[in-house]
Amino acid sequence: MSILEKNLVESLRMALASAGIEVDEPMFDVPYRGGKLDCLLHISSPYGRRRLAVELLRQAYPRDIRDAAWQLQSFLKDNDEAKDIIPVVAAEHISEGAKDDLRHHKLAYFEACGTFYLRHKEWLIDIQRPSRPNARRSEVPLFTGAREQVILALLVERHNFRSGLELAKLSETSTYTVSTVLSELERKEWIESEGSGRTLRRRLSQPTELLDAWAEAWTQRKDIKTKWYCFMSNPANMLEQFFEKLDNSLMGRDDGVFTGAAAANRITPHLTRTDTVELVIPPGKAGLYEFSLKLKPVDKGANVTLIERTGASFLFADKKTSSQPRLANPFILYLDLLDGKGRNKELAHQLRLNELGI
Template sequence: MLDLLRQSLTEAFGGAQVEARSTIITSGRLNGLLEIHGYGEPISVAVEVIRTAYPRDVHRVIWHLDELELCWGKAKSGHLIKLIAAEHLSPGAKSTLKDKGYAFFERSGSLFLRTKKMLINIERPSKLPSRVRSIDLFTEAREGAVHGLLKNAFQWMAGADLAEQSQTSTYTCSVVLQELERREWCETQGAGRTKRRRLVQPGKLLDDWAEHWQQRGMSRSRWYVFIENPHLLIDRLACLVKESDVDFPWAFTGAAAANIYAPLLTSVDSAEIIVPPGYAVILGMALKMKPAPKGSNVTIVERGGTSLQFRELHTLYSASFASPYIQYLDLLDGRGRNKELAVHLREQLEQKWGRPKTSSR
């Protein structure tokens, strides 16, 4: 990496002499120290090499370079440029370095360096190393943390607060937050016990979740309940649940629920209910419904994980409704006018985020 950097600096400075020097500066040690001659006062380039850099990575290296600069000021003269060299630098890392006045070099050949007399800005396409892979954010445990972050988009949160809200471990939340920070979908402030993060790309996270959601398997059973006015199906089911005194978690989802949360369709004549795995028959019997492979008006979905997290109690219906994020994901099945309703519900969610709209499905 240092050889590549030296070649790049030689070319950028029009064939100037670039020499390697001792990397020891008083109390600190660098990965490399280069000197550029031929432009009046010698220019020294203090180099730290890292493999792949995201904003959180460059902050740690910046601290080290700043510490070494203090030693340099006491021991050396001339202009010092602090540079980070990496196999791959994310856009956020590059932006951070530019804003703070640091130089950077990427194996692809990208070079950014500013002196009092010149600005060098060579941009070449970078490629993320194949060995750097994203973790799976959507295991059953991690989905809870993802759901909690979406519910609190653009709000600063400590990992412990997220763990408490999402009913997941602090370790699981930490894994999710670190991955989102690596993707630059999450911002960080503070350190240690005062460390806080906030989700700043909820649209990208929701889109990623949607792709995984549609690939999962689940158990669905179809039922029929008699009702004279199909428009009152949700009301009827809510009353039946109340009368049966169901003692396990459940929630309305799908088109009927979403149309109440974000009205769009004139009517929906069927309903979907989420229950924990193994409880479909119990609910069907409790509500005195009949199994109906054909002609059903109620679908019971057995699903674990985060599906029943952050349920909302609707005052007009005295019933539990799934989180609007779960409703949105369930609408992506493409049935009927579900896609149209999903777009409308997404718009409502984006308004709650309080930021410009992201791409909708």
């Protein structure tokens, strides 16, 4: 038992004493058939002798509450004839979402700042105090590499509960990457879950917050972009003409995905004219596109932008038929439209409203 945990128990004892409740010396690491209980307190209340079965945590977020509830329920099952036991979670810091879960599980809780909630039969203690700033652990960067693929999969599947394995397949990443992302999103309380163990499924509970956070990070990207000119007989029909040239070139049609205003306008018609195209391609292939499509590098008057990227930009790309351009997923289109060019911001708003619904 660490010094911090003993100090937390002492704070709990003092809170009980201030409410006129006598507390015996605590018992730590109490064994039972399913394991060990962190702490057991014998108290004398106005309603008789009671025992507080206490699980101790450093920081309590919703994912931590599930484990603590399971431990306490195991202890109660091993003492199923004892009606005097009150399960309690005590922590240095308890998030608001965790407090909601504790009340849902009918668990008492104590926070080091002095917040104390306990409801047992006719007995109620409800002391609410401002939480102390919790010692923040370093945040896991979510919007990098393969983690962005998990983020996109979660947004696309936001209405469905999915297992970690299902999310790994959908995002084309490892279960470790999925687990890393889910843990960070649970810490932020942007994820909800159902089931447990092998039946555990999760989905986004705060898709708006996640998309807004991704959008903020996306605008800071430093992609490799090159500007080119490609002759088109009908600039107003730029996307289809460029796709036809691409289809007839050595590069083929499936190597890149279209993004930007021209692609988004195909999904949510809003702009009257889109005479430039943006194509996301694998890194290092710009030279091959230049040669195959006879592109000319220009500083002004460019009508083609090649963007070199990997990862989420190619995931869930839309291609209704083989004869149509392959468009980036609407979430990627929305993010790319946040570059502030022309009327892109206006189109981004329309796309988010009509297509994303977030």
